[in-house]
Amino acid sequence: MTQERFDAADGHGPALSVENVSKSYGEVRALGGVSLTIGRGEFVAILGRNGAGKSTLLQLLTGIFSPDAGRITVLGHDMSRNAIAALADIGVVFQQQTLDLELSVKANLLFHADLHGLSRREARRRISGLLEEYQLDGVATARARTLSGGNRRRLELARARLHRPRLLMMDEASAGLDPNSRRALLREMRRLVRVEGMSILWATHLVDEIQHADRIIVLDKGYVLYSGTTAELTRREQSDDLERTIITLMGGDEGAGPLNTPNSNP
Template identity: 55%
Template sequence: MAAVLSCRDVSKRYGRTQALDKVSLQVDEGEMVALLGPNGAGKTTLFQLLTGLFVPDSGSVEVLGADMRRNPVAALAHLGVVFQQPALDLNLTVRRSLRFHADLHGLPSSVSRPRIEALLQRFGLAASAGELGRKLSGGNRRKVELLRALLHEPRLLLMDEATVGLDPASRVQLLQEVLQAREERSIGVLWATHLVDEAQRAQRVIVLHKGTVRFDGTPQALCAAQGQETLEAAFLQLTGGERHAKAA
């Protein structure tokens, strides 16, 4: 399969803190990869580099062969992202937010309007299309952000701790929507999380700890490498973490 994301030897330092140290990873077309790491592992810093918000001190990031530093427009054109922090304009209606996003991507209305309506139906948001963002539940706000990220039909979807603050049912639903979009459109997905139960649905797991990649392989291979029966136990042993409650 073709790589939709290629990150090679990426490093980033903030003062005396080495946030990332020669991080390399790849996501292929149609592949779901979980970026699993405890809080403070460097996941958010990595996503800031992958989305072009900041540039690495060294190394490279490519999306479908387009270098994020040298050709950011081409790289971002293939990228959809849902950030950890909510990024929905609460003073716009759902439909207006989506149309605004479509305009930013240069989609003509003849393309964007039917696509928006189809996605609203697909995500069960048609009845809420005329509501202001502030009137939506937390789960529905996240669904709008995911819908928005998929609107321009990206080849790569980045989910940065996107379920933080959601109730368990909303977390499961959001994950299921992403898995279905991946299957239907062969989108490459990089799902950053510190919740092991979310990573269990991925085809491959990358463990990031203290700014370095500690493991890259299937969940089963991680368990075998650590001599543990569960992914949670293997992850905690690898990162030296303390056992914490898993979300349902």
């Protein structure tokens, strides 16, 4: 499928704007005044240990929950005032699998198309293209249960793109994938940014994955500790060890959870 390269300068304003967003669950503060932006056609990675607030942030950004305070804007649409328009521009792949395992690959996609109000004719046309693009056309009638982990992720990505969102959110999307599948998924993120001009928010606890991003945001205990490039961070801290630099930034407490896993280089 041939497509012209997207020029991010064609858009106006950020793809995503988060201003002073806070969220608590009872006495537990999950996010404390988080602010961040993602430009159009930008690949941004959020790095944080388990419990840093990444999943809570993604749940707020995808409308599952509402923030206690602050403002979320998606491509100019205020989430609190026009959630339907904001969510129409978002595609999401969560860490936990959300496929219906008893439905076929194609039926999973048709169900998603129905949720977004696509006509059956348009849905079938888009589904056919995405199945071919992600090399799933040979298993279109197979139950999702029978797919490998890598193919399930590709199906979830195809589903997330079916309604043609301009902002894609990936929450620990490489979880459970083998190294080859992880590499392929990250290459696809770069392609979507470069070729289709998609904006991507990639949440992870793996340092090796953030090096594929244009910019990183380090989140710890519900607060943003750093926003910028990896090169700027290591230069600022006068270090060539990115993982050690980030651990130091987080206070040096390695017991709070891993920032990488053995033998997982993408």
